[in-house]
Amino acid sequence: MATIPLQEPVYRGNAGPLFFAGGFRPFFLFTALQALLSLPLWLAIYAGGLDLKLPFAAALWHGHEMVFGFAGAAIAGFLLTAVPNWTNTHHVSGKPLMLLFAVWLGGRLAFTLAGFLPPLLVAVIDLAFLPLLAWMVAKPLLSAGKWRNIAFLPILGVFFLANLTVHLRGDMVGVYVGLTMVLTMIAIVGGRIVPSFTQNWLRMQGQAVEVTPLAWVEKGGAVGLLVAGMALTIALPGAAVTGAVLLAAAAVHGLRLGRWHGYKTLRSPILWVLHLGYLWLVIGLALLGLSSFIHALPASAALHALTAGAVGTMILAVMSRASLGHSGRPLVVSPLTVAAYVLLSAGTLLRVVAPVLSDAQMALTHAGGTFWAFAWLLFVVVYFPVLTKPRADGRPG
Known part of the structure; x- marks a missing residue:
């Protein structure tokens, strides 16, 4: 039976703070924090007690942050931890991981403050995360010839295009496409x-x-x-x-x-x-x-x-x-x-x-x-x- 082993990746020494020694550390913790903070914020908006002055429907903010923020962080933590194990390569750590995490966090802040920022700036900051993540996981996968797991790269590509669609259209279509990609990953990895x-x-x-x-x-x-x-x-x-x-x-x-x-x-x-x-x-x-x-x-x-x-x-x-x-x-x-x-x-x-x-x-x-x-x-x-x-x-x- 085909399996994705969730075993230890290869560590060849740490670079930088311990918290950025492996992708699972910052991204798993902040996946949880994203859920913990954004859900009560959405409930306050839903009840009419908070207005973020968003230039789009508040429901779009909620859906986007759950799919591309919450699930996006979890996907990053999973892939950055699993790919080194699949390819017997060093994990992403130190400054590159700090940069990726900062870009993800910047996207969360930019999309939440979209009512106060130029739309192009919001889009650039928010859209930068997935191509950077794809680059970090594509290099070892392609170098090692792990074609069986290359399927995750087009999934990330469609996930990025879905996020781009959100910024271009300003409606839920991109969120639904993004959700489809997340469910596809669940079906593949879960299976x-x-x-x-x-x-x-x-x-x-x-x-x-x-x-x-x-x-x-x-x-x-x-x-x-x-x-x-x-x-x-x-x-x-x-x-x-x-x-x-x-x-x-x-x-x-x-x-x-x-x-x-x-x-x-x-x-x-x-x-x-x-x-x-x-x-x-x-x-x-x-x-x-x-x-x-x-x-x-x-x-x-x-x-x-x-x-x-x-x-x-x-x-x-x-x-x-x-x-x-x-x-x-x-x-x-x-x-x-x-x-x-x-x-x-x-x-x-x-x-x-x-x-x-x-x-x-x-x-x-x-x-x-x-x-x-x-x-x-x-x-x-x-x-x-x-x-x-x-x-x-x-x-x-």
């Missing part, structure tokens, strides 16, 4: 690491299981249906054909998930949360498909199952696992981290239900957002020392 980690853990528990992949699903079926369904959502929202393709995508991803023995991992939170994150992908696709046929089910409910649920949970799951492994600590999560897993899904559930129950929509939205943000507060509390202190095993990085 490799979830069954692999599960199979390995179960064998360590004395359960000899074999996860046999379905060739047509793994060789494009799952990802193809997902991309097709999301593309139709953008081009033909609410159409019957859109709903049908999305429901087919949900069924295929549900079939895929069902073959991964997730029910056997309930004693291992660091594993079952990966299955839970992928389950949110299945739920989100199904709800989005059903919204084409059920008027009482708004597409916004499904989109939050995909964003707050699938994207949020998979990011939290991978970051909590990778942060421990790459800091030389055992892969055992604390009770507070498990609480974060539960709170994030509880918050997502409330946010999904909110637009369906119109009379309670405001209250449920705020409750769901509060739960979701509090999950990231718990992550910061637990992982701040993990991400800012030396490795527990004394090794560099």
Whole structure:
């Protein structure tokens, strides 16, 4: 079975502050901080208590910062940590990593202060991040000839074009394209690491299981249906054909998930949360498909199952696992981290239900957002020392 191992990259000495010794340190911590700070800010805007004087719809700011800010930082942390492992090359650290992080942070500030800055300046600052990230991960991938993982480069390319579309059009189309790329990465990476980690853990528990992949699903079926369904959502929202393709995508991803023995991992939170994150992908696709046929089910409910649920949970799951492994600590999560897993899904559930129950929509939205943000507060509390202190095993990085 194809796998993406989340093992230790090659460290050949540190350059600069410890916090910038590896990409997972600044980007994983600030992924959580981005969620923790921007979600309450959005709730204040949503309630009408705050006006950022944005030159575009406030909902566009929220969607953009969740997709290109929050998910973008997580993608950077993942790729900067995984690529050295795939290619047996040194990780990006020191000044280059500081520059990349500064560009990402500058984009967050520029987009939030867009009402006070020239649009061209906002675009230049915000758009600079993804090409720089792509350059840093492309060099080792191409030099090592790791063609199997080159697929992440065109994904980053489309992700950049989606962000460019936001700046050119000033509407949600680019956000939806960007979300599609994030979900595509979840389908690819999740499809490799979830069954692999599960199979390995179960064998360590004395359960000899074999996860046999379905060739047509793994060789494009799952990802193809997902991309097709999301593309139709953008081009033909609410159409019957859109709903049908999305429901087919949900069924295929549900079939895929069902073959991964997730029910056997309930004693291992660091594993079952990966299955839970992928389950949110299945739920989100199904709800989005059903919204084409059920008027009482708004597409916004499904989109939050995909964003707050699938994207949020998979990011939290991978970051909590990778942060421990790459800091030389055992892969055992604390009770507070498990609480974060539960709170994030509880918050997502409330946010999904909110637009369906119109009379309670405001209250449920705020409750769901509060739960979701509090999950990231718990992550910061637990992982701040993990991400800012030396490795527990004394090794560099």
